[in-house]
Amino acid sequence: WQQMVGDQTGDDVFSGQDTGAQNSQEVISCKYCEVQLPLDHTDVLVDHCKLCSSVVRPDSSYTYVCVFCVYHSFFHERMKRHIRAHTSEKPFKCPYCARRCSRKDNLMQHIEIKHSKTLS
Incomplete structure (x- = not known):
């Protein structure tokens, strides 16, 4: 690491x-x-x-x-x-994929960028 x-x-x-x-x-x-x-x-x-x-x-x-x-x-x-x-x-896990983040704001940004079409 x-x-x-x-x-x-x-x-x-x-x-x-x-x-x-x-x-x-x-x-x-x-x-x-x-x-x-x-x-x-x-x-x-x-x-x-x-x-x-x-x-x-x-x-x-x-x-x-x-x-x-x-x-x-x-x-x-x-x-x-x-x-x-x-x-x-990395306690924050994406509900749509295997991505994990150390910060909640980074997870929210990931979801917006990678999964926004999934949510529409």
Whole structure:
């Protein structure tokens, strides 16, 4: 798996690194405190992004700091979306085909582009 990282807008870009995230038994170490975290539990990862006491938070915009990279956000949902880029989690499934997406807005765009004639 290619690791994805987010820029400060939350957009995904390739880091060029391999995450090795291929099964649900894998764990990662927080880059700040080295605690082991399960790759298949996004909510646990996001909670740790907020609660890790080893992270230096210069101001209130650093409510959530990614355990994989330098991305930070004030918003829970933005961090959750960002973490999915690292873990390759794709919880949103197209009801018309096998496509899965990490973001609901991307799924809606896919349905509009690929299945709009099916819906008419």
